Amino acid sequence: MSKITKVYKEIEIAVGTEYISDKDFMKAAYSRNVDPAFPDRWADIIVRPETTEEVSDIVKIANKYKIPIVPRGGGADLVGGATIEGGILIDLTRMNKIIEINEKDFYCEVECGVTWGALLSELYKKDLTTGVLGPGSGFSATIGGGLSNSTAGFGSTKYGLVPNICLGVEVVLPNPQGTIIWTGAAANKYSKPFCRYGVAPDFTGLFMGDAGTMGIKTKCSLRLFPNSPYKIQKNYILKKDDYNKVFELMYELQKEVKDGIHDLYINPRVVVQLLASQAKIRPPKRARLSGPVFMFILEAFDERILDVYIEQVNRIMTKDNVARPFEWTEIDLDLKLAKDWKFDFKFPYSYFNKFISLAPPKISCTTCHKIPISSIADKKELNS
Ligand SMILES: Cc1cc2nc3c(=O)[nH]c(=O)nc-3n(C[C@H](O)[C@H](O)[C@H](O)COP(=O)(O)OP(=O)(O)OC[C@H]3O[C@@H](n4cnc5c(N)ncnc54)[C@H](O)[C@@H]3O)c2cc1C
Known part of the structure; x- marks a missing residue:
């Protein structure tokens, strides 16, 4: 059995048969971003995990067989960042839950595969906003992509880049153990994910603008603002x-x-x-x-x-x-x-x-x- 077949079988056990593929039409669909110049890159395996634990399992398997991994959100990258030649492409868009919108403390906690469109639709009902509203590529880009690319976009003149509103992230590290960590206030299990600084050194910054190289962001908390009428x-x-x-x-x-x-x-x-x-x-x-x-x-x-x-x-x-x-x-x-x-x-x-x-x-x-x-x-x- 080839190395890739072994990897496929182990990941299949972790995420379920429906959420893994090595079919050509899937590889083709994931072979590009929204860029005008970069060539197609075909992954060996496309996988769509639903939980942080599943992401961690995939990282452990990839480490065991020394297979490269690239995470992908909305795939709107301009420079081919969310594609991979061979190896495993992890599509995070099933991790799209809005876990909490805290109106009193002005923060929300979401899974990183949630799109700007889905999050802002919920926030606007409550007259809240993230201030910076995601990239010019549109609302199907994800929060995880925005954090990983240090995205500037609508609202950035006043509110800064996407990392400026980030209060902390849950990350699966690329180590053999696939360790899961939280940064910011949520690193303290007795706290709420409401602030980034003052808890410890700013580890959140290590993962901002990293294009996914420092780990896979699975959840994050973001600062909210009242939406000016x-x-x-x-x-x-x-x-x-x-x-x-x-x-x-x-x-x-x-x-x-x-x-x-x-x-x-x-x-x-x-x-x-x-x-x-x-x-x-x-x-x-x-x-x-x-x-x-x-x-x-x-x-x-x-x-x-x-x-x-x-x-x-x-x-x-x-x-x-x-x-x-x-x-x-x-x-x-x-x-x-x-x-x-x-x-x-x-x-x-x-x-x-x-x-x-x-x-x-x-x-x-x-x-x-x-x-x-x-x-x-x-x-x-x-x-x-
Ligand atoms: C027409 C057009 C306009 C654009 N306008 C802007 C703009 O105004 N400002 C701007 O900054 N960018 C812009 N972009 C670039 C791009 O759309 C943004 O960077 C966007 O935030 C990417 O989000 P995404 O969810 O599509 O990420 P993807 O393209 O899926 O991924 C982007 C990078 O982040 C990594 N990544 C994605 N999710 C995760 C995760 N959960 N954990 C770890 N790593 C992850 C990927 O590996 C990849 O390296 C534009 C692109 C296009 C095509």
Whole structure:
């Protein structure tokens, strides 16, 4: 019997016949992520565990036979991270339970295979949010993928990356024993998973952005926030294609408006031109696309405070006549995001469809580069 056949049989006993496969159509289905460039990679075995103990059993078997393992969530990775050539691919999407939503202490505990869509649907019913709402790839990406890729996405301007809201993780370590550990407050069996720091050194950080190399995340707790009831989208177009100005404006906005800005996307002029060239319903007179478009989502708990944020943003953006208010309908009457927009799932979905999916791979990939503005060596290069 080959080594892989032995591994298959042992894992089959651990998870059950229905949740393991070595069929070609399954290997093909799991051979890619949502990336434009990377080749197919076919695993030997696809397995879909349901519990942390099953994950631990798989890790023990893989160690015994020295077979590589790669975990997979929604498979929306941009760089082939959730595929493997040979070895075992662990699909974690059966581990999708929302274990607790604690409204009083503002945290939730979930299994890492739960999707952003499933979690946010439950949280919104209770006027709660995770603040950062997952990646631009959409709501079928998982929390585990977000933690493992240090994902930035909707809400990151204000709430940071996905690891910023993580209060602790349950991880199956890649050692021969498949040891199960918790980090953060939950490492103390008498505590609740409500805080990350102050319990011990921050072991949670070891597993953030690790692309699954430090272990398999099976559960986690996340910080929750009350969902601000007042939100609005505002857009401005720069009068010149000048990235030095972009950096200056971003600095001022961060200093003066800060928490009022839920999100700020800078759409490069080339993306705006691309959108204009693909307009579904062209307006009779199209706008001159002079520079990048700043797309703001502002939020507040009080309508009067939202008005203050709107006024502050407008003052900064229009000072010295560097930018003017902009509506997407100036390039395409079908892009009515600004008018239709309510803070629901429709917005990020439309954003993905109308903005990211239109852009050629080179442009959409830049969303994953996390570069501090102040350390970009030669800003002039960006202007050329
Ligand atoms: C169109 C498009 C737009 C995107 N926009 C963004 C964006 O705005 N910001 C951004 O940061 N990324 C973005 N991405 C990349 C990707 O969607 C995100 O990183 C997302 O969070 C991945 O989640 P996932 O569940 O699909 O993870 P997967 O793709 O399944 O896995 C991602 C990585 O995490 C590991 N992993 C997954 N689950 C676990 C687990 N439970 N334990 C340990 N390791 C695990 C995998 O091995 C892999 O290395 C985008 C991708 C596309 C295609």
